[in-house]
Amino acid sequence: MQSAYLTVKDPQGERQVPLDGGMLTIGRNFTNLLVIEETMASRFHCVIEQLPDGFRLRDLDSRNGTMVNGKPCKQCPLANGDVVTIGKTELKLIVPNQKSQTGVPPRQVVDEVVAELAHLVNDEEEDESVTVADEKIEPANEFEKALRERAESLADRPFGERDIVLINTRGKVAHERGARDVGEAVTLLRLMMLICFRSRATDMHVEPKMDDVQIRVRVDGALVDVIRISKELGTKLLSAVKVLADIDIAHRNIVQEGHFSARVPQKKDKVMSERRVDYRVSFAPAMHGQKLVARVLDTANAPLHIDDLQLPALARQFIRRTSEQETGMILVCGPTGSGKTTTLYAILRDIDVAQRNVVTIEDPVEIQLEGVTQIPVNDAQGNSFSALLRSVLRQDPDVILIGEIRDAETARVGVQAGMTGHLVLSTVHSRDTVSGIFRLLDLAVEPYVVASGLHVVVAQRLVRQLCSHCKTAKAPTPQQSKRLAAHGFKDVKQIYQPKGCKKCLGTGHLGRRGIFEVLNTNSSVRDAVLKNPSVQECRKYLNADNFIPMALSAYQLVAEGEACIEEIEKIISETG
Secondary structure (H helix, E strand, O other), rough: OOEEEEEEEEEEEEEEEEOOOEEEEEEEEOOOOOOOOOOOOOOOOEEEEOOOOOEEEEEOOOOOOOOOEEEEEEEEEEOOOOEEEEEOOOEEEEEEOOOOOOOOOHHHHHHHHHHHHHHHHHOOOOOOOOOOOOOOOOOEEEEEEEEHHHHHHHOOOOOOOHHHEOOOOOOOOEOOOOOOOHHHHHHHHHHHHHHHHHHHOOEEEEEEEEOOEEEEEEEEEEEEEEEEEOOOHHHHHHHHHHHOOOOOOOOOOEEEEEEEEEEEEEEEEEEEEEEEEEEEEEEEOOOOOEEEEEEEOHHHHHHOOHHHOOOOOOHHHHHHHHHHOOOOEEEEEEOOOOOHHHHHHHHHOOOOOOOEEEEEEEOOOOOOOOOOOEOOOHHHHHHOHHHHHOOOOOOOOOOEOOOOOOOOOHHHHHHHHHOOOOEEEEEEEEHHHHHHHHHHHHHHOOOHHHHHHEEEEEEEEEOOOOOOOOEEEEEOOOOHHHHHHHHHOOOOOOOOEOOOOHHHHOOEEEEEHHHHHHHHHHHHHEEEEEEOHHHHHHHOOOOOOOOOOOOHHHHHHHOOOOOOHHHHHHHHHHOO
Protein backbone atom coordinates (compact mmCIF):
# COMPACT_ATOMS: atom_id res chain seq x y z
CA MET A 1 0.00 0.00 0.00
CA GLN A 2 1.57 3.28 -1.18
CA SER A 3 2.02 6.07 1.35
CA ALA A 4 1.30 9.75 0.80
CA TYR A 5 4.16 11.89 -0.45
CA LEU A 6 5.13 15.39 -1.58
CA THR A 7 6.44 16.35 -4.98
CA VAL A 8 8.98 19.12 -4.50
CA LYS A 9 9.67 21.52 -7.40
CA ASP A 10 12.43 24.12 -7.13
CA PRO A 11 15.01 25.68 -9.49
CA GLN A 12 17.22 22.60 -9.03
CA GLY A 13 14.57 20.17 -10.31
CA GLU A 14 11.81 17.89 -9.02
CA ARG A 15 11.89 15.15 -6.39
CA GLN A 16 9.57 13.16 -4.12
CA VAL A 17 9.54 13.18 -0.32
CA PRO A 18 7.52 10.46 1.47
CA LEU A 19 5.13 11.25 4.31
CA ASP A 20 5.43 8.10 6.41
CA GLY A 21 2.85 8.86 9.08
CA GLY A 22 5.05 11.19 11.06
CA MET A 23 5.73 14.90 10.90
CA LEU A 24 7.76 16.69 8.23
CA THR A 25 9.64 19.83 9.27
CA ILE A 26 10.58 22.22 6.45
CA GLY A 27 13.11 25.06 6.36
CA ARG A 28 16.67 26.13 5.61
CA ASN A 29 18.21 24.75 8.82
CA PHE A 30 19.98 21.40 8.33
CA THR A 31 18.07 19.80 11.24
CA ASN A 32 14.80 19.90 9.25
CA LEU A 33 13.68 16.68 7.60
CA LEU A 34 13.08 18.60 4.36
CA VAL A 35 15.84 21.16 3.82
CA ILE A 36 15.07 23.67 1.06
CA GLU A 37 17.63 26.04 -0.47
CA GLU A 38 15.14 28.88 -0.72
CA THR A 39 16.03 32.50 0.05
CA MET A 40 12.42 33.26 1.02
CA ALA A 41 12.34 30.42 3.55
CA SER A 42 13.06 30.77 7.25
CA ARG A 43 15.42 28.45 9.11
CA PHE A 44 12.35 26.70 10.59
CA HIS A 45 9.59 27.59 8.15
CA CYS A 46 6.63 25.23 8.48
CA VAL A 47 5.47 21.71 9.40
CA ILE A 48 3.27 19.20 7.58
CA GLU A 49 1.83 16.68 10.02
CA GLN A 50 -0.42 13.67 9.55
CA LEU A 51 -3.57 13.48 11.67
CA PRO A 52 -6.04 10.58 11.98
CA ASP A 53 -8.34 12.28 9.46
CA GLY A 54 -5.78 13.71 7.04
CA PHE A 55 -2.92 16.20 6.82
CA ARG A 56 -2.36 19.66 8.27
CA LEU A 57 0.09 22.48 7.57
CA ARG A 58 1.36 24.80 10.33
CA ASP A 59 3.44 27.88 9.59
CA LEU A 60 6.14 28.47 12.24
CA ASP A 61 5.94 32.29 12.25
CA SER A 62 8.11 32.39 9.14
CA ARG A 63 9.37 35.73 7.84
CA ASN A 64 7.68 35.59 4.44
CA GLY A 65 4.74 33.30 5.19
CA THR A 66 3.45 30.11 3.57
CA MET A 67 0.97 29.94 0.69
CA VAL A 68 -1.53 27.09 0.16
CA ASN A 69 -3.19 27.09 -3.26
CA GLY A 70 -2.16 30.72 -3.69
CA LYS A 71 -3.51 32.00 -0.35
CA PRO A 72 -1.58 32.81 2.86
CA CYS A 73 -2.00 30.11 5.50
CA LYS A 74 -1.00 29.98 9.17
CA GLN A 75 -2.70 26.64 9.89
CA CYS A 76 -4.99 24.72 7.56
CA PRO A 77 -5.86 21.18 6.45
CA LEU A 78 -4.27 19.76 3.31
CA ALA A 79 -6.05 17.56 0.77
CA ASN A 80 -4.86 15.50 -2.19
CA GLY A 81 -3.48 17.87 -4.86
CA ASP A 82 -3.03 20.94 -2.64
CA VAL A 83 0.05 23.00 -3.46
CA VAL A 84 2.20 24.63 -0.75
CA THR A 85 4.37 27.51 -2.01
CA ILE A 86 7.46 28.90 -0.25
CA GLY A 87 9.10 31.51 -2.46
CA LYS A 88 9.91 29.71 -5.73
CA THR A 89 9.58 26.25 -4.19
CA GLU A 90 6.35 24.27 -4.69
CA LEU A 91 5.29 21.29 -2.58
CA LYS A 92 2.34 19.27 -3.93
CA LEU A 93 0.58 16.75 -1.68
CA ILE A 94 -0.19 13.40 -3.31
CA VAL A 95 -2.47 10.99 -1.41
CA PRO A 96 -3.04 7.69 -3.28
CA ASN A 97 -6.57 6.24 -3.27
CA GLN A 98 -5.61 3.47 -0.89
CA LYS A 99 -5.75 4.75 2.68
CA SER A 100 -2.59 3.84 4.59
CA GLN A 101 -2.62 2.47 8.15
CA THR A 102 -0.41 4.87 9.99
CA GLY A 103 1.22 3.90 13.22
CA VAL A 104 3.73 5.87 15.25
CA PRO A 105 7.16 5.17 13.76
CA PRO A 106 10.24 5.91 15.85
CA ARG A 107 11.18 8.84 13.60
CA GLN A 108 7.99 10.66 14.61
CA VAL A 109 9.33 10.99 18.15
CA VAL A 110 12.12 13.20 16.83
CA ASP A 111 9.85 15.03 14.39
CA GLU A 112 7.46 16.11 17.15
CA VAL A 113 10.26 17.60 19.21
CA VAL A 114 11.71 19.49 16.25
CA ALA A 115 8.31 21.02 15.63
CA GLU A 116 7.87 21.90 19.31
CA LEU A 117 11.17 23.74 19.51
CA ALA A 118 11.17 25.27 16.03
CA HIS A 119 8.51 27.85 17.00
CA LEU A 120 10.81 30.78 17.76
CA VAL A 121 9.15 33.80 19.35
CA ASN A 122 10.26 37.40 19.74
CA ASP A 123 12.21 38.22 22.89
CA GLU A 124 9.74 40.78 24.24
CA GLU A 125 9.69 42.67 27.53
CA GLU A 126 7.87 40.76 30.25
CA ASP A 127 6.38 41.67 33.63
CA GLU A 128 9.23 40.65 35.92
CA SER A 129 7.22 41.09 39.12
CA VAL A 130 5.05 38.00 38.62
CA THR A 131 5.94 34.33 38.39
CA VAL A 132 3.80 31.29 37.77
CA ALA A 133 5.53 29.19 40.42
CA ASP A 134 2.37 28.46 42.37
CA GLU A 135 0.12 27.73 39.39
CA LYS A 136 -1.41 24.26 39.55
CA ILE A 137 -0.49 22.24 36.46
CA GLU A 138 -2.07 18.90 35.65
CA PRO A 139 0.59 16.31 34.70
CA ALA A 140 0.31 14.71 31.26
CA ASN A 141 1.82 11.34 32.28
CA GLU A 142 3.21 9.39 35.22
CA PHE A 143 6.78 10.60 34.65
CA GLU A 144 5.73 14.24 34.69
CA LYS A 145 3.73 13.62 37.87
CA ALA A 146 6.72 11.99 39.59
CA LEU A 147 9.05 14.82 38.58
CA ARG A 148 6.61 17.47 39.83
CA GLU A 149 6.36 15.74 43.19
CA ARG A 150 10.17 15.55 43.39
CA ALA A 151 10.51 19.24 42.54
CA GLU A 152 7.87 20.30 45.08
CA SER A 153 9.59 18.33 47.86
CA LEU A 154 12.71 20.50 47.61
CA ALA A 155 13.08 23.45 49.95
CA ASP A 156 14.13 26.23 47.57
CA ARG A 157 11.10 27.14 45.41
CA PRO A 158 11.42 30.74 44.13
CA PHE A 159 9.84 29.96 40.73
CA GLY A 160 8.11 27.23 38.71
CA GLU A 161 9.01 25.43 35.52
CA ARG A 162 6.94 27.76 33.34
CA ASP A 163 9.09 30.66 34.54
CA ILE A 164 12.07 29.11 32.72
CA VAL A 165 12.75 30.81 29.38
CA LEU A 166 14.59 28.50 26.98
CA ILE A 167 17.12 30.16 24.68
CA ASN A 168 18.81 28.28 21.84
CA THR A 169 22.47 28.42 20.91
CA ARG A 170 21.85 31.31 18.49
CA GLY A 171 20.45 33.47 21.30
CA LYS A 172 16.81 33.22 20.14
CA VAL A 173 14.00 32.52 22.61
CA ALA A 174 12.71 29.03 21.83
CA HIS A 175 10.07 28.93 24.60
CA GLU A 176 8.97 32.04 26.37
CA ARG A 177 8.01 32.45 30.00
CA GLY A 178 4.56 31.07 30.83
CA ALA A 179 4.27 29.19 27.50
CA ARG A 180 1.63 26.44 27.52
CA ASP A 181 1.11 23.37 25.36
CA VAL A 182 4.82 23.07 24.68
CA GLY A 183 4.78 19.28 24.43
CA GLU A 184 5.92 16.59 26.82
CA ALA A 185 9.60 16.75 25.78
CA VAL A 186 9.94 20.44 26.66
CA THR A 187 7.88 20.00 29.83
CA LEU A 188 10.18 17.15 30.93
CA LEU A 189 13.28 19.21 30.16
CA ARG A 190 11.95 22.19 32.11
CA LEU A 191 11.08 20.00 35.10
CA MET A 192 14.59 18.51 35.13
CA MET A 193 16.06 22.01 34.93
CA LEU A 194 13.78 23.07 37.80
CA ILE A 195 15.00 20.17 39.96
CA CYS A 196 18.58 21.19 39.15
CA PHE A 197 17.84 24.77 40.21
CA ARG A 198 16.18 23.75 43.46
CA SER A 199 18.81 21.18 44.42
CA ARG A 200 21.82 23.28 43.26
CA ALA A 201 22.85 20.49 40.88
CA THR A 202 25.93 21.06 38.75
CA ASP A 203 25.32 18.34 36.13
CA MET A 204 22.42 16.41 34.62
CA HIS A 205 22.99 12.88 33.27
CA VAL A 206 20.55 11.21 30.85
CA GLU A 207 21.69 7.65 30.17
CA PRO A 208 19.73 5.14 28.04
CA LYS A 209 19.58 1.63 29.49
CA MET A 210 18.29 -1.59 27.95
CA ASP A 211 14.62 -1.08 28.86
CA ASP A 212 14.39 2.58 29.93
CA VAL A 213 16.35 5.80 30.42
CA GLN A 214 17.98 6.73 33.73
CA ILE A 215 18.18 10.39 34.77
CA ARG A 216 20.53 11.49 37.54
CA VAL A 217 21.81 14.84 38.80
CA ARG A 218 25.09 15.65 40.51
CA VAL A 219 24.32 17.41 43.78
CA ASP A 220 27.13 18.49 46.11
CA GLY A 221 29.56 16.33 44.16
CA ALA A 222 27.53 13.08 44.31
CA LEU A 223 25.22 11.61 41.68
CA VAL A 224 21.60 11.19 42.80
CA ASP A 225 18.94 9.14 41.02
CA VAL A 226 15.93 11.23 40.02
CA ILE A 227 13.74 9.10 37.76
CA ARG A 228 13.63 6.42 35.09
CA ILE A 229 11.55 7.25 32.01
CA SER A 230 10.45 5.33 28.93
CA LYS A 231 12.78 4.95 25.95
CA GLU A 232 10.37 6.93 23.77
CA LEU A 233 10.25 9.88 26.17
CA GLY A 234 14.02 9.69 26.61
CA THR A 235 14.50 10.01 22.84
CA LYS A 236 12.25 13.07 22.86
CA LEU A 237 14.21 14.62 25.71
CA LEU A 238 17.56 14.12 23.96
CA SER A 239 16.14 15.52 20.72
CA ALA A 240 14.80 18.59 22.55
CA VAL A 241 18.26 19.33 23.92
CA LYS A 242 19.85 18.78 20.50
CA VAL A 243 17.51 21.23 18.80
CA LEU A 244 18.15 23.86 21.49
CA ALA A 245 21.90 23.35 21.11
CA ASP A 246 21.70 23.34 17.27
CA ILE A 247 23.09 19.79 17.09
CA ASP A 248 22.32 17.51 14.13
CA ILE A 249 19.59 15.09 15.28
CA ALA A 250 20.31 12.70 12.41
CA HIS A 251 23.57 11.46 13.98
CA ARG A 252 23.37 9.26 17.06
CA ASN A 253 26.63 7.28 17.01
CA ILE A 254 29.16 10.08 17.29
CA VAL A 255 30.35 12.49 19.96
CA GLN A 256 28.44 15.78 19.75
CA GLU A 257 28.80 18.96 21.80
CA GLY A 258 26.94 22.24 22.06
CA HIS A 259 25.34 24.71 24.41
CA PHE A 260 22.12 26.57 25.15
CA SER A 261 20.90 28.82 27.94
CA ALA A 262 17.90 29.82 30.02
CA ARG A 263 16.58 32.87 31.86
CA VAL A 264 14.93 32.53 35.26
CA PRO A 265 13.45 35.04 37.73
CA GLN A 266 15.70 36.37 40.45
CA LYS A 267 14.78 38.47 43.47
CA LYS A 268 17.51 40.72 44.81
CA ASP A 269 16.99 43.48 47.36
CA LYS A 270 13.20 43.05 46.98
CA VAL A 271 13.47 43.77 43.25
CA MET A 272 12.58 41.13 40.65
CA SER A 273 15.02 40.69 37.80
CA GLU A 274 16.30 37.82 35.66
CA ARG A 275 19.52 35.91 35.54
CA ARG A 276 20.97 33.91 32.69
CA VAL A 277 22.13 30.32 33.19
CA ASP A 278 24.25 28.53 30.57
CA TYR A 279 24.25 24.81 29.82
CA ARG A 280 27.16 23.00 28.17
CA VAL A 281 25.98 19.70 26.69
CA SER A 282 27.89 16.64 25.54
CA PHE A 283 26.48 13.57 23.77
CA ALA A 284 28.50 10.35 23.66
CA PRO A 285 27.56 7.01 22.02
CA ALA A 286 26.90 4.29 24.62
CA MET A 287 25.69 0.69 24.53
CA HIS A 288 21.96 1.50 24.35
CA GLY A 289 22.05 4.92 22.69
CA GLN A 290 23.57 8.35 23.16
CA LYS A 291 24.24 9.51 26.70
CA LEU A 292 23.74 13.18 27.53
CA VAL A 293 25.62 15.10 30.20
CA ALA A 294 24.61 18.74 30.65
CA ARG A 295 26.83 20.98 32.80
CA VAL A 296 24.83 23.65 34.66
CA LEU A 297 26.78 26.91 34.83
CA ASP A 298 24.78 28.82 37.43
CA THR A 299 26.50 31.66 39.29
CA ALA A 300 23.72 31.74 41.91
CA ASN A 301 25.24 28.70 43.65
CA ALA A 302 28.81 29.98 43.70
CA PRO A 303 30.56 32.43 46.02
CA LEU A 304 30.97 35.70 44.15
CA HIS A 305 33.54 37.56 46.25
CA ILE A 306 36.48 36.83 48.53
CA ASP A 307 34.36 37.28 51.67
CA ASP A 308 31.87 34.68 50.34
CA LEU A 309 34.57 31.98 50.27
CA GLN A 310 34.39 31.64 54.09
CA LEU A 311 38.17 31.65 54.38
CA PRO A 312 39.91 31.82 57.77
CA ALA A 313 40.51 35.46 58.69
CA LEU A 314 44.30 35.33 58.24
CA ALA A 315 43.99 33.55 54.89
CA ARG A 316 41.52 36.16 53.66
CA GLN A 317 44.01 38.84 54.67
CA PHE A 318 46.85 37.13 52.72
CA ILE A 319 44.77 36.84 49.55
CA ARG A 320 43.21 40.29 49.65
CA ARG A 321 46.55 41.98 50.26
CA THR A 322 48.17 40.18 47.31
CA SER A 323 45.21 40.83 44.99
CA GLU A 324 45.59 44.56 45.59
CA GLN A 325 49.28 44.52 44.62
CA GLU A 326 50.58 45.33 41.15
CA THR A 327 52.87 42.28 40.99
CA GLY A 328 52.89 38.76 42.36
CA MET A 329 51.24 35.41 41.84
CA ILE A 330 48.38 33.63 43.59
CA LEU A 331 48.40 29.89 42.89
CA VAL A 332 45.35 27.73 43.72
CA CYS A 333 45.88 23.96 44.03
CA GLY A 334 43.57 20.98 44.16
CA PRO A 335 42.06 18.15 42.11
CA THR A 336 39.48 18.56 39.37
CA GLY A 337 36.15 19.75 40.76
CA SER A 338 37.54 21.26 43.95
CA GLY A 339 36.39 24.80 43.11
CA LYS A 340 39.73 26.31 42.04
CA THR A 341 38.25 28.39 39.19
CA THR A 342 35.42 29.59 41.44
CA THR A 343 37.99 30.89 43.93
CA LEU A 344 39.89 32.73 41.19
CA TYR A 345 36.67 34.26 39.85
CA ALA A 346 35.81 35.49 43.37
CA ILE A 347 39.21 37.18 43.58
CA LEU A 348 38.75 38.75 40.13
CA ARG A 349 35.34 40.19 41.04
CA ASP A 350 36.96 42.14 43.89
CA ILE A 351 39.52 43.70 41.52
CA ASP A 352 38.70 47.16 40.16
CA VAL A 353 38.35 46.34 36.45
CA ALA A 354 37.64 50.02 35.69
CA GLN A 355 41.19 50.91 36.72
CA ARG A 356 43.01 47.70 35.75
CA ASN A 357 43.21 45.75 32.49
CA VAL A 358 42.17 42.21 33.41
CA VAL A 359 42.65 39.36 30.89
CA THR A 360 41.88 35.65 31.34
CA ILE A 361 43.01 32.59 29.35
CA GLU A 362 40.62 29.70 29.98
CA ASP A 363 39.75 26.25 28.66
CA PRO A 364 36.84 26.75 28.28
CA VAL A 365 35.39 30.11 29.35
CA GLU A 366 32.60 28.91 31.63
CA ILE A 367 31.21 32.11 33.17
CA GLN A 368 31.39 35.55 31.58
CA LEU A 369 32.72 38.31 33.82
CA GLU A 370 31.75 41.90 33.11
CA GLY A 371 34.66 44.20 32.36
CA VAL A 372 37.10 41.31 31.86
CA THR A 373 38.66 40.22 28.55
CA GLN A 374 38.23 36.43 28.44
CA ILE A 375 40.08 34.39 25.81
CA PRO A 376 39.27 30.70 25.18
CA VAL A 377 42.02 28.17 24.49
CA ASN A 378 41.81 26.45 21.09
CA ASP A 379 44.70 24.03 20.53
CA ALA A 380 43.43 23.12 17.05
CA GLN A 381 44.03 26.72 15.94
CA GLY A 382 47.35 27.01 17.75
CA ASN A 383 45.88 29.02 20.61
CA SER A 384 47.37 27.06 23.51
CA PHE A 385 47.84 28.42 27.02
CA SER A 386 51.50 29.26 26.36
CA ALA A 387 50.87 30.86 22.93
CA LEU A 388 48.01 32.98 24.23
CA LEU A 389 49.97 33.98 27.31
CA ARG A 390 52.83 35.35 25.18
CA SER A 391 50.28 37.31 23.12
CA VAL A 392 48.43 38.62 26.18
CA LEU A 393 51.66 40.01 27.65
CA ARG A 394 51.74 42.37 24.64
CA GLN A 395 48.22 43.60 25.45
CA ASP A 396 49.32 45.79 28.39
CA PRO A 397 47.63 43.64 31.07
CA ASP A 398 47.56 44.50 34.76
CA VAL A 399 46.00 41.21 35.90
CA ILE A 400 46.27 37.86 34.09
CA LEU A 401 44.28 34.75 34.97
CA ILE A 402 45.72 31.52 33.52
CA GLY A 403 43.06 28.83 33.78
CA GLU A 404 45.59 26.05 34.40
CA ILE A 405 49.37 25.60 34.31
CA ARG A 406 49.89 22.43 32.27
CA ASP A 407 53.32 22.75 30.66
CA ALA A 408 56.79 24.09 31.36
CA GLU A 409 56.53 27.16 29.11
CA THR A 410 53.22 28.33 30.62
CA ALA A 411 54.68 27.82 34.12
CA ARG A 412 57.89 29.72 33.35
CA VAL A 413 56.25 32.66 31.53
CA GLY A 414 53.42 32.87 34.07
CA VAL A 415 55.65 33.00 37.15
CA GLN A 416 58.03 35.44 35.44
CA ALA A 417 55.05 37.70 34.65
CA GLY A 418 54.35 37.78 38.39
CA MET A 419 57.84 39.23 38.86
CA THR A 420 57.71 41.84 36.11
CA GLY A 421 54.79 44.11 36.83
CA HIS A 422 51.72 41.86 36.56
CA LEU A 423 49.38 40.20 39.05
CA VAL A 424 48.99 36.57 37.95
CA LEU A 425 46.29 34.15 39.13
CA SER A 426 46.43 30.49 38.15
CA THR A 427 45.74 26.88 39.17
CA VAL A 428 47.74 23.69 39.25
CA HIS A 429 46.89 20.09 40.09
CA SER A 430 48.58 19.18 43.36
CA ARG A 431 47.61 17.77 46.75
CA ASP A 432 48.57 20.68 48.98
CA THR A 433 50.35 24.04 49.06
CA VAL A 434 53.90 22.72 49.36
CA SER A 435 53.27 20.24 46.55
CA GLY A 436 52.05 23.18 44.47
CA ILE A 437 55.44 24.87 44.84
CA PHE A 438 57.25 21.68 43.88
CA ARG A 439 54.97 21.24 40.87
CA LEU A 440 56.34 24.50 39.47
CA LEU A 441 59.89 23.32 40.17
CA ASP A 442 59.12 20.01 38.41
CA LEU A 443 58.03 22.03 35.36
CA ALA A 444 61.59 23.39 35.19
CA VAL A 445 60.85 26.86 36.59
CA GLU A 446 64.05 28.18 38.12
CA PRO A 447 63.98 28.19 41.96
CA TYR A 448 64.85 31.91 42.13
CA VAL A 449 61.90 32.68 39.80
CA VAL A 450 59.50 30.67 42.00
CA ALA A 451 60.88 32.28 45.17
CA SER A 452 60.51 35.79 43.78
CA GLY A 453 57.26 35.51 41.83
CA LEU A 454 55.04 33.29 43.99
CA HIS A 455 53.33 35.15 46.85
CA VAL A 456 50.35 33.06 48.04
CA VAL A 457 49.53 29.38 47.52
CA VAL A 458 46.04 28.09 48.30
CA ALA A 459 45.05 24.42 48.41
CA GLN A 460 41.35 23.63 48.67
CA ARG A 461 38.68 20.93 48.73
CA LEU A 462 34.89 21.02 48.75
CA VAL A 463 33.07 19.46 51.71
CA ARG A 464 29.40 18.50 51.75
CA GLN A 465 27.47 20.25 54.49
CA LEU A 466 24.92 18.36 56.56
CA CYS A 467 21.25 18.94 55.84
CA SER A 468 19.92 21.10 58.67
CA HIS A 469 16.46 19.55 58.28
CA CYS A 470 17.43 15.96 59.04
CA LYS A 471 20.93 15.74 60.58
CA THR A 472 21.12 13.72 63.79
CA ALA A 473 23.41 14.13 66.79
CA LYS A 474 25.63 11.46 68.34
CA ALA A 475 28.44 11.35 70.87
CA PRO A 476 31.91 11.16 69.32
CA THR A 477 33.93 7.99 69.82
CA PRO A 478 37.14 8.23 71.91
CA GLN A 479 39.22 8.15 68.70
CA GLN A 480 37.17 10.95 67.16
CA SER A 481 37.42 13.04 70.32
CA LYS A 482 41.20 12.55 70.27
CA ARG A 483 41.47 13.77 66.68
CA LEU A 484 39.28 16.80 67.42
CA ALA A 485 41.38 17.67 70.48
CA ALA A 486 44.60 17.36 68.44
CA HIS A 487 43.37 20.23 66.29
CA GLY A 488 42.32 22.42 69.19
CA PHE A 489 38.68 21.36 69.62
CA LYS A 490 38.46 19.88 73.10
CA ASP A 491 35.36 18.87 75.06
CA VAL A 492 33.16 18.41 71.98
CA LYS A 493 30.16 16.57 73.46
CA GLN A 494 28.28 15.79 70.24
CA ILE A 495 28.86 15.65 66.53
CA TYR A 496 26.35 15.17 63.72
CA GLN A 497 25.77 12.61 60.99
CA PRO A 498 23.58 12.53 57.85
CA LYS A 499 20.16 10.90 57.77
CA GLY A 500 18.33 11.88 54.56
CA CYS A 501 14.99 13.52 53.77
CA LYS A 502 13.02 14.83 50.77
CA LYS A 503 14.54 18.28 51.09
CA CYS A 504 18.05 16.93 50.46
CA LEU A 505 17.01 14.24 47.92
CA GLY A 506 17.68 11.59 50.56
CA THR A 507 21.44 12.27 50.67
CA GLY A 508 21.63 13.81 54.15
CA HIS A 509 23.70 16.69 52.74
CA LEU A 510 22.61 20.13 51.57
CA GLY A 511 25.20 22.38 49.97
CA ARG A 512 28.98 22.46 49.92
CA ARG A 513 31.65 24.81 51.20
CA GLY A 514 35.37 25.04 50.75
CA ILE A 515 38.07 24.14 53.22
CA PHE A 516 41.42 25.76 52.62
CA GLU A 517 45.12 25.44 53.27
CA VAL A 518 46.90 28.76 52.74
CA LEU A 519 50.64 29.41 52.55
CA ASN A 520 52.03 32.95 52.48
CA THR A 521 55.54 32.72 51.02
CA ASN A 522 57.52 34.82 53.49
CA SER A 523 61.30 35.22 53.51
CA SER A 524 61.97 31.89 55.26
CA VAL A 525 59.97 29.95 52.66
CA ARG A 526 61.72 31.82 49.81
CA ASP A 527 65.12 30.99 51.29
CA ALA A 528 64.07 27.35 51.54
CA VAL A 529 62.99 27.23 47.90
CA LEU A 530 66.32 28.68 46.77
CA LYS A 531 68.13 25.78 48.51
CA ASN A 532 66.16 23.29 46.37
CA PRO A 533 65.05 21.22 49.42
CA SER A 534 62.84 18.13 49.63
CA VAL A 535 59.14 18.43 50.45
CA GLN A 536 59.72 17.43 54.08
CA GLU A 537 62.54 19.93 54.49
CA CYS A 538 60.36 22.69 53.07
CA ARG A 539 57.59 21.89 55.57
CA LYS A 540 59.99 22.69 58.41
CA TYR A 541 59.79 26.36 57.45
CA LEU A 542 56.01 26.54 57.89
CA ASN A 543 54.73 28.26 61.03
CA ALA A 544 51.57 29.81 62.42
CA ASP A 545 52.45 33.24 61.01
CA ASN A 546 52.40 32.21 57.36
CA PHE A 547 50.61 28.85 57.16
CA ILE A 548 47.02 27.72 57.85
CA PRO A 549 46.60 23.91 57.61
CA MET A 550 43.53 22.45 55.95
CA ALA A 551 42.80 20.15 58.88
CA LEU A 552 42.15 23.15 61.13
CA SER A 553 39.19 24.51 59.12
CA ALA A 554 38.01 20.97 58.36
CA TYR A 555 37.65 19.85 61.98
CA GLN A 556 36.15 23.21 62.88
CA LEU A 557 33.18 22.31 60.63
CA VAL A 558 32.78 19.05 62.56
CA ALA A 559 32.88 20.82 65.94
CA GLU A 560 30.27 23.34 64.74
CA GLY A 561 27.96 20.59 63.45
CA GLU A 562 28.24 21.70 59.80
CA ALA A 563 29.86 18.51 58.43
CA CYS A 564 30.17 14.88 59.45
CA ILE A 565 33.55 13.62 60.60
CA GLU A 566 33.59 10.77 58.03
CA GLU A 567 33.35 13.30 55.19
CA ILE A 568 36.18 15.35 56.67
CA GLU A 569 38.46 12.39 57.26
CA LYS A 570 38.18 11.29 53.62
CA ILE A 571 39.54 14.66 52.54
CA ILE A 572 42.19 14.96 55.22
CA SER A 573 43.55 11.50 54.32
CA GLU A 574 43.77 12.63 50.67
CA THR A 575 45.92 15.60 51.57
CA GLY A 576 48.14 13.64 53.92
